[in-house]
Amino acid sequence: MFRTVYVSQGQQLNIKNNWLIIKDDSKNSAIPLDDIQALIIDNLQTMISSYTLCMLAKNGINTILCNDKHLPACNILSLNNHYKSSSVLKNQISLSKNIKDILWQNIIDAKISNQIKVLQLNNVDDFILSKLKQLKLTLLPGDTTNREAVCSRIFFY
Template identity: 25%
Template sequence: MPKQTLVFESPVQLSVQNSMLKIAYKDDPDNVTLRAIEDIAIILIDNHSASLTTPLIGKLAEQNVAVVFCNERHMPSSMLMNLDANTLQEKYFRLQLDAPLPLKKQMWKNVVEAKIKNQALHLKSLGKKTRQTPEIRHWSP
């Protein structure tokens, strides 16, 4: 089963209960959920009123769960992850570093093109005029 990515955009209290992630919504105290920590890959926290307990951080590290914190612009600003046993993450970093330059350039091109297309779609959803096909100039870092 693929591991889950949990995104928290509302005020929550995250803690451990019976070796599981306990999610208590601050706005609705009766709304409490338990999740198996071993089924989680990433937790993304995008609310400055969210809180985590220290025992939970330890359990998440044991299970190689990355915790990403977003800033006030909803952009990732920091990350907690297990440095000792996270060999899978190290493998991905190594593959990215060792990728041949033409592949890196192609991937960068794909990222830039996707961002431009998404910006055009967003403008369209806001009722703004856009060109049908955004002009894409090829640039490589």
């Protein structure tokens, strides 16, 4: 359970042998239900049966239907949570503070790196890039010095 499937072109959704089948005029796509965490249907013409919706719910797949403005209109959730997602959540909660701080440091490091790449692609002044790079080098576990906010302020300025 790791994929979010976005359906904007499919005309019909079915379940066959524990696979989600997405049919449209030109082709069929198939995705194992075990791989899907969420399904977003952003096409008002897509047909889906109650059996398919029940199978999605049975497999713990969060299904979101969008309206004509491409905004979520409803969310179909399983009444029985899937054991995999709850066990992953329990494992994440039980991590030590040090591990959580290191993971948070890695997330912020990636965010700052992405900000630097975006600015480089847009030929932004080298002074701003060097400032972000310097701040990235001083990033601490848990971001106790709040480098994320400082870099965001520079990035969005």
